[in-house]
Amino acid sequence: MAGALGVGPGVLALLLLWAMALLLGMALARAGRARVAALPVVLGAAALTAALLLFPREGESPAPASAEEIVDSFFIGRFVLLAVMSLVFLGCLFLLLIYHLMEPVYAKPLHSS
Template sequence: MARVLGIGEGLFVLAFIWVLCLILCIALTRAQGSISNLGPLAILLAGFLTVVLVFIPREPEVAAPDESVKIYDYSVIYRFGLISVISLFLIIGFVLYLTQYLMVPVLAKPIRRLRG
């Protein structure tokens, strides 16, 4: 099975269910009438689905060892280093842009009184 960072797709399904449940619960907090009871019902349903999906796994916990040859790409370290340096300078540049150009105080000029 495909794994992302060593985590199976079941955890992503559980995370999606809980995020959807929390969004539904937050959206229905101020609802009027019987529809406001769907929030706690969604939490109970997500809890039940979590228990079912945790206690009835489809695969063994320990994956079978792979006998294939793994080829590692060591240049990815340099790519991540370059991306992190570029991201750091992007954040620094954005902060400097905000402080130097967008947040410059504009002082009011006094209006001369007309005597008439």
């Protein structure tokens, strides 16, 4: 049962979940006092994603293999791409920490009258 764009309904549900979490997290991060509430939104989306991935709807026994098995011949390339993307993501988080979160706040000079 294929959904839109040739992917199944589970992938679409995860895409919708993370899109909503991203939008809500960005909206909460822009808010003044509710900035702290953005972290539980992301953690909740991660927990729900883990629950959806760890408890599949299908049975545990795989379907019987047919005469033609599909082989992923680009597995190594995908793994290398995932590793590079993970390193870039961690580098971006590090740069965010340095340049945004740890930016010094300078005191404004006092005016003496």
